[in-house]
Amino acid sequence: MERQIPRLVIAATQSGGGKTTLVTGLLAAWRAKGVAVQSFKVGPDYIDPGYHQLASGRPGMNLDTWLTPKEKLPATFVREMEGAELALIEGVMGLYDGGRQGISSTAEIAKLLDASVVLVIDAKSMGASAAAIAKGFRDYDKEVTLAGVILNRVGSDTHETMLREAMADIDMPVFGVLRRQEGLQMPERHLGLIPVEERSGEDKLAQKAVEAIGKAVGAEVDLNALLSLAKKASPLEIGLDSQAKPARKACRIGLAKDEAFSFYYPASLQVLEDMGAELIPFSPLEDEHLPEVDGLIIGGGFPEMFAEKLSANVSLRQEIKAQALAGMPVYAECGGYMYLMESLRDFAGREYDMAGIFAGKAAMTDKLQTVGYIEARMAEDTVLGPRGTSLHGHEFHFSLEEGETDSFRPYEFTRLRNGHKYQAGRKLGQVLGSYLHLHFAGCPQAARAFVEACAAWKEHP
DSSP states (O other), rough: EOOOOOOEEEEETTSSSSHHHHHHHHHHHHHHHOOOOEEEEEOOSHHHHHHHHHHHOOOEEEEEETTOOOGGHHHHHHTTTTOOOOOEEEOSSSOOOOOOOGGTTTHHHHHHHHHHEEEEEEEEOOOOOHHHHHHHHHOOOOTTTTTEEEEEEEHHHHHHHHHHHHHHHOOOOOEEEOOHHHHHHHHOTTTTTTTTGGSOOOTOHHHHHHHHHHHHHHHBHHHHHHHHHHHHOOOOOOOOOOOOOOOSEEEEEEOOSSSSSSEEHHHHHHHHHTTTTEEEOHHHHTTTSSOOOOOEEEOOOGGGGGHHHHHOOHHHHHHHHHHHHTOOOEEETTTTHHHHHEEEEOOOSSSEEEESSSSEEEEESSOOOOOEEEEEEEEOBBBBBTTTOOOEEEESSSSSESSSSTTTOSSSETTTTTOOOOEEEEEEEEEEESBBBBTTTTOOHHHHHHHHHHHHHOOOO
């Protein structure tokens, strides 16, 4: 079947070019005009979609051809557009950057969804060279429809005139010009932007920032022209999802969700729910006891920023350990994996007790330890499936493991970038943890295995 969906990709020449600020502003500006916009982020990103949601009022979604099969992506895209009238897709890094051989690059996603691209160019200290850059990006891959540019960090009226004249010389439409406004920058730290969950307190810093960005972008970008461009997109051909959903809930899964653990893809969680899981949020920071559940998922986040408070919640740490040792299925990713270790040492060198399920400690470093796509092969049976199961995931962390490094590892990881193989993760009974981030839409068999393990525990704890 065919679906007509107005859609647009916002790309950049490189990381740090202003994509997230611009997209957040566009979402806020269109929302203020009553346009229902669904945002998407290319690549394995948890933080940018949080700002998207704050601006648009709709959960930000991800598009990634490594974490989810590319042939499924158009149908997933259409399903996530329900109730929206415009799709706005934020790219990753530079337009043509991605994994090995361009996997999950912004250009690949744009071609797969047949969507026009608007390129953000940081024009600070640049004149006609901006046009040379735009022309090079347009000519590099003729299958990518580069429809125009938005010029960022422009210094003056004279600077703007110079840039517009250069773009006119190469017949490149200019959809907007953003002046230098240092106060509109997003706050960052070691993994990128600070998550919305940490900036949504009583002072509403995140909301105020989004509103200010929306006003600035709405005043300096031609929203009507961009909307007209998006509406020119051709219909998408998609298949129908015929998978029947369970008639009843198979199990209740506790989902660690607070300022320390917030890295979840909404569509990934939806897969668990479609398979019969009822997800019950709980806070390792605030809750003294677990809810009544049949399994636990502890996702990634920033436990290192809340280590003291996590450690102080002794009753919950002990309860999680007791349930894990009793056989309850527990799946942990990255920050959640760190939480399951004996201790966590923060950036200042302070060490705090954690859940103590896995031996050894997580230690923060001032150097990025690993980033990139991973193929993970299970070396033994786990709660995510039998030995030999292959999963596509992603790693991104500044911490490393200390102690017990010779213990058996349940995964063999292969880095997509260079083919390097290494043993990874920990398993204890029905507890599985590693630095791997998964998207269950790309590995539904793993989601089903975990739901079935939780359902079995519910029946025979």
